[in-house]
Amino acid sequence: VKYTRNYTDIDDKIINRANKDGVPWNEISERYIKAFDEDMKALGVAIPTECPKATETIEKMLEVIQTLIDKGFAYVLDGDVYYSVRKFEGYGKLSGKNIEELEAGARVEVDERKEDPLDFALWKSSKPCEPSWPSPWGEGRPGWHIECSAMSQKFLGETIDIHGGGKDLIFPHHENEIAQSEAATGKQPFVRYWLHNGFVNIEKEKMSKSLGNILTIKDALKNYSSEAIRLFLLSSHYRSPIDYSQESLRSAEAELDRFYETIERMERGWPDVVRGAVNTEKKQNYIQPYINAMDDDFNTAAVKGFIFERVNEANRLMDNAGKWGIDDEFQKMLPRIRTGFKEMAGILGVFNRTAQEYFQERRARSPIPADEIEKLIAQRAEARKNRDFKKGDKIRKKLEENGILLEDTPKGTIWRVKIG
DSSP states (O other): OOOBOOBOOOSHHHHHHHHHHTSOHHHHHHHHHHHHHHHHHHTTOOOOSBOOBGGGOHHHHHHHHHHHHHTTSEEEETTEEEEOGGGOTTTTTTTTOOTTTSOTTTTSOOOTTSSSTTOEEEEEEOOTTSOOBOOTTOSEEEOHHHHHHHHHHHHHOSSEEEEEEEGGGIIIIIHHHHHHHHHHHOOSOSEEEEEEEOOEEETTEEOOTTTTOOOOHHHHHHHSOHHHHHHHHHTSOTTSOEEEOHHHHHHHHHHHHHHHHHHHHHHHHOHHHHTOOOOHHHHHHHHHHHHHHHHTTOOHHHHHHHHHHHHHHHHHHHHHHHHHOOOHHHHHHHHHHHHHHHHHHHHHSSSOSOHHHHHHHHHTTOSSOHHHHHHHHHHHHHHHHTTOHHHHHHHHHHHHHTTEEEEEETTEEEEEEOOO
């Protein structure tokens, strides 16, 4: 898989912010690119094959623009170059908008010189206090839409398999990308599959500066693990809006605890059974529901549902084994369940740590130092050994009041940090 994440490192907003702050435009770009990359790394997002920047792809943009001019899809006007929207017959096929019904100038720069109000800029002639690059039409800079078409062609080719983005980019940005790319290359489709994601709301309100409810990824990571945030986001279909709340993140952490507790219980109690071989055909049949859900427009919410059905099934099997011993069903199903977990962890990017790693990370967030907790657990064990159950219960209660939960197992007492 070749995965490209492009950066628009020059546009009107960047220039305006740089002029306002009195700093070079590229200082603004690099600041936000660095912050974004740090956030993606913290969330465990896969590293792209390529990370092109618009300003590093100017030569390809000039090439695509010239091709559009040569083919009659674009025209030059006093150093600017515009795309002639009505020349492209398929315009509106992504957004479902009828070109005849589009309001003149809607979300398009107003310029009375244009041949048509719907036409959009491919190249903008230079203005004072703005960066510019040489071109056949004079000094200037690229329009927003052409940047993405040029970077796609340079790094991924004339047709790409998957193109992502927010729902707000369907029109005009992605519509314009299609018009530019298909007109320039003569190949259709420009993109085989478009994946447009919904937005994260805060307590059922849209995030906005005016409401004062902007939440950054760094803010969320102060209180919750990256795995909890990923699981929260995967709990809804990617095209649907999702509501961020403290309760929803605590719920995601509780689900992670439930999952890793099950893994720990399996591997601690029946390690040889869990590591048992699984017939390839049986394995494929067992994980097919997961695959079908992912094939159904990346239905991660359904996949998560299947995973927790298996969590419940695993605990039922282990409960029965504890009461009546191991039977054939237990020996067949437990390895399949564990294999299914591993398969989906690799796809979803969650549930892919060992139980030991997970609980070590949880314990690192303990409000009480780990060595102090271990001392209290040892004191409790001594009290119980001496049949001083009142003292033992008092120690357990003290720990619970401080967010520490104890679990007594045949191999000793283990502790976890309470959620919320």
